[in-house]
Amino acid sequence: MTVTTLDKAFAAAGAAAWGGLPFSELAEDMTAEAIGKAEELCPHPQTVLVAAFPYYAGEGVGNLSLYARGRDYHLVVPEKMNTICNLLREKYENSRFLPAADNSPLPERQAAWRCGMGLRGKNGLVIVPPYGSYVFLGTILTDAVLELPRRSSSPDCVGCGRCLAACPGGALGTGGVDLDRCLSELTQRKGMLSAEQEALVKAHPLVWGCDTCQRVCPYNAHPALTPLAEFREGLVEGLTGADLAGLTNRQFREKYAGRAFTWRGPAPLRRNLEWKEA
Numbered sequence: 001m002t003v004t005t006l007d008k009a010f011a012a013a014g015a016a017a018w019g020g021l022p023f024s025e026l027a028e029d030m031t032a033e034a035i036g037k038a039e040e041l042c043p044h045p046q047t048v049l050v051a052a053f054p055y056y057a058g059e060g061v062g063n064l065s066l067y068a069r070g071r072d073y074h075l076v077v078p079e080k081m082n083t084i085c086n087l088l089r090e091k092y093e094n095s096r097f098l099p100a101a102d103n104s105p106l107p108e109r110q111a112a113w114r115c116g117m118g119l120r121g122k123n124g125l126v127i128v129p130p131y132g133s134y135v136f137l138g139t140i141l142t143d144a145v146l147e148l149p150r151r152s153s154s155p156d157c158v159g160c161g162r163c164l165a166a167c168p169g170g171a172l173g174t175g176g177v178d179l180d181r182c183l184s185e186l187t188q189r190k191g192m193l194s195a196e197q198e199a200l201v202k203a204h205p206l207v208w209g210c211d212t213c214q215r216v217c218p219y220n221a222h223p224a225l226t227p228l229a230e231f232r233e234g235l236v237e238g239l240t241g242a243d244l245a246g247l248t249n250r251q252f253r254e255k256y257a258g259r260a261f262t263w264r265g266p267a268p269l270r271r272n273l274e275w276k277e278a
Contacts, residue, residue, distance in 0.1 A: 001091050003149060009087050010051055013080040014228045016135060017128050018051035019115025020148040023141070029110040037105035042096050042141045047148070049084065049140040050111040052118070052126060053077055055231040056134035056223045062237025063276070064261060065184065065209025066134065070231035072260040077101035077138035085140060095144035101136060108137040116151035123163040123172055123213040126154070132220035163213035169200050172213065183210035187272055188264050198275075207239060207272040208261045236261075241273045 010018040023045040027035050038045055053076075055067055062069065070076075081099035088097050100106065109126050112118065118128035118135075125133040164172045169181035179185045183204050186197050193201065204210065214220050226232050236259060244266050247255065252266040261269065 001088065001146070006084070009084050013051070013083050014053055015051040015080070016054050016131055017117045018049065019112065019117050019151060020047060020049040020146060021111065021114050022046065023048050025114060026106065026111050029107050030105070034105040034107070038141060041104070042098055042143055044143050045141055046144060047142050047146045048106060048111055050108060050115060050117065051081065051138050052112065052128045052135040053080060053138065053228060054128070054131035054135050054224065054226040055228070056131060056226055057232045057235060058225065060235065060237045063205065063207045064236065064238055065206055065211050067136070068208055068260045069235040069237050072258050073136040074101055074103060074260065075258060076230045077136050081138040081140055088142070088144065092144040095142055097144070098141045099138060100141070101138040104139060104141065106139045106141060108139055111139060112137055113154040116154050118154055119157045119219070120154050121157050121163065121217065122159060122161065124177055125214070127157055127217070127219045129219060130224040131226070132223040133214050133217060134220065134223050157219065160218060162216040162218070166212050166216040168204060168210070168212055183212070188268055190264055190268055201272055202275045207269055207276060239269060239273065241270070241277050244270055244273070
């Protein structure tokens with residue numbers, strides 16, 4: 001299968017950029033445990049494909065992170081990647097093609113950077129102009145050997161340091177992201193939070209996720225709107241305590257089916273809303 005054919009297929013699926021690399025190269029960024037899990041899913045893995053799908057739909061007022069306002073990317077991105085898988089299955093009939101998004105052992109961002117997709121943000125995100133870092137990543141793991149061109153790895157961003165300085169929890173540093181101080185993580189964390197973590201969540205304007213490091217990034221100053229209807233239409237921009245009142249876990253998931261903010265159940269959202277509305 002030619003690169004031109006794949007270019008057209010990824011573009012038709014809505015991808016802003018794509019790349020591919022041998023699994024053996026990506027394995028250099030993986031733990032032994034992750035490699036083992038990948039080999040369980042796909043014995044003798046040979047190639048990884050990765051693609052970026054833009055989700056920015058504008059700056060509507062709300063208390064949910066921008067990524068969580070449209071349809072759940074865990075559902076949408078694998079659907080779109082599966083269109084590529086179906087095309088490849090026609091040529092490689094005896095091979096496996098496994099699409100995934102944020103739920104596989106593959107390090108998606110490292111795969112994108114090794115393929116030269118976009119830039120390496122200091123906040124650990126992949127920046128794909130003109131969409132900035134407002135992109136979801138999807139992967140395909142396969143045991144087929146695909147003839148793909150070699151690409152230089154992604155360069156670093158300009159390194160202005162705005163994301164590091166603006167992070168409300170001080171979670172960003174040279175060592176990566178400290179999840180115990182990251183508001184995106186803390187707003188989604190179940191169970192008890194420390195007094196310091198509770199104070200961070202209470203002071204944060206969102207009840208789910210955190211867009212601060214992205215909002216201050218110069219590459220996100222004027223991001224292009226997503227062309228994908230799944231992330232542009234039918235948005236849920238915010239929640240109130242009344243929206244969740246009296247809902248069982250099952251009723252909550254049914255009411256907000258297909259939304260990324262449901263995966264932890266209603267408990268973290270209720271807690272965060274109670275702190276905001278107290």
